Amino acid sequence: MSDIILRDVTLRDGLQLTGKLLDVERKLEIARKLLALGVPALEIGSLARGDLVPPMANTLELIAELTPEERTRCWVWVATPRHVEKAAEAGITHFQYCFSVTDEHNRANIGRDTEASIAAMPEAVRRAEQAGGDIQLTLATSFTCPFTGPVDPARVLAIATDPRTDGAADIVLADTLGQAGPAEVAALVGAVREHTPHRRIVFHGHDTWGMGVANTLAAIGAGATVVDGALGGLGGCPFAPGAGGNTATEDILFATRPSWFTPATLAELADLTDGLLTELGEPNRSRTVTGARSTTTAFPWAAPVRG
Template identity: 75%
Template sequence: MLRDVTLRDGLQLTGKVLPTERKVEITRTLLALGVPELEIGSMARPDLVPPMANTMDLVAALEPEELQRCWVWVATPRQVARAAEAGVRNFQYCLSVSDAHNKANIGRTAEDSVAAMPEAIRLARQAGGSIQLCLATSFTCPFDGPVDPERVLAIATDPRTDGACDIVLADTLGQAHPAQVAALVEAVGARGGWGEAHRRIVFHGHDTWGMGVANSLAALAAGAAVVDGSLGGLGGCPFAPGASGNTASEDLLFATRPGWFDPKTLAALVDTTETLLSELGEPNRSRTAEGARSEATAFEWVTPALG
């Protein structure tokens, strides 16, 4: 299953605040096309991540049934409380496995973030919501280099994180390779008890080194239930030097072919992507989107450009 993260991870590095009404339009377009889940914003400080400044305005503009399919990034119990008050019901509690990146991103050690998670879980449940455990830098750290898988497994099996509904394993820098991704997903499932229907494993990949789709397919084969992507491969982490775009949603969908995805849906998705990236002044990194605009007209997935 795909979760599209355009409106959070995708927008982080653009430096532009997309108007709330435009975010609402993109959210509803993606949901209407059949994308099962979205990540729509973050509670990060707007002075540090300006494109997230109007996340709560977006939440206020959406209907409760739409918010049931949307996730919002949080890093502290206080952010969970604020988001819940605004109407958020799906919280992605994020910390970095690497202390160096967690300090750069959140301003505390990984242990501090884990220690605060039981309160975040309590607040999410009090609001009638769900909370994910998201582990950034699950494979490599921009400051410390390779991350020991045992550090990931220690957090995944820590009793303080036990109330999370899902675990997100993030290849923040896009430096992992398929065998490495498969091994970690399998280990988290075997030793952490994740991978059941009510405790999904989510893989969040980046395509920095061209492994985004391959790593995502390896994760799915190893037991992940969800993979993250963004329109046109937009995105990256402002606190991780060397991190470029996410894996393109179009490429993931073309590779996995869920039942709701067909040539007509791809055409609408590519149109949406091209319009958005033009507004933002960002390149389109999706190879599927490029292929869809080719001259191989005998292929049913090819579609002419707008205009």
């Protein structure tokens, strides 16, 4: 699994339910620490309205502080062509164009029905291409919706193969509520991969029902090559009742063991996570961080608290 790309989403999905706006300097510190440790990609923010999602209010300022090289490894959540334009003006070239598979959640999350988001996507793609960038088709509620229940996989496939979404380089399948099981994840990832073989498949999982790592591994087994996680399992959707935290970055890394991830890397990640969660007043949901705090000396991955 060494070729699997882990994208850490702490600075967007991880923070959006905390209610606390970290200043740009602190966000920049976290981003640079993660990049320095070897994390291949980051989701660093959202163009969602700051009055609706306060922790995202300084995303454009954060983008401006990143170096051009750092930005090549960073993604920003957008929901409209205008969002793409504003993020591109700030210097970003990787865009996650997000909408929900169900109208009910899309109206709650973005304020329009799904068809309106699909219809606007070609213009979003055009603006991304003008900026020399690429865009992902990010499908929230790909498995279940908090308002209507289970989602028909045929609906996901219809959107994935709609000519208006052709411009997306990747497809992100999001288990927004964390209610899917490994078999469902494998089936949908496999079907989307079969119908759109030219795109990368990204799996975005939540650990609400304890299936985060299992679902991530199922997605990888079915052909996903990028997976999302957040430090300490932070996160959730403010417009999706019942949504829990993201699958923990540390748990995904411990399960997949990419070549850059070492016991020393885990120790530094655990310290970063502990400091951030304390600052935010959030609990640690990562079983790997909990395990790493063991005082055993026989297991090389143990990372007792230092000092």
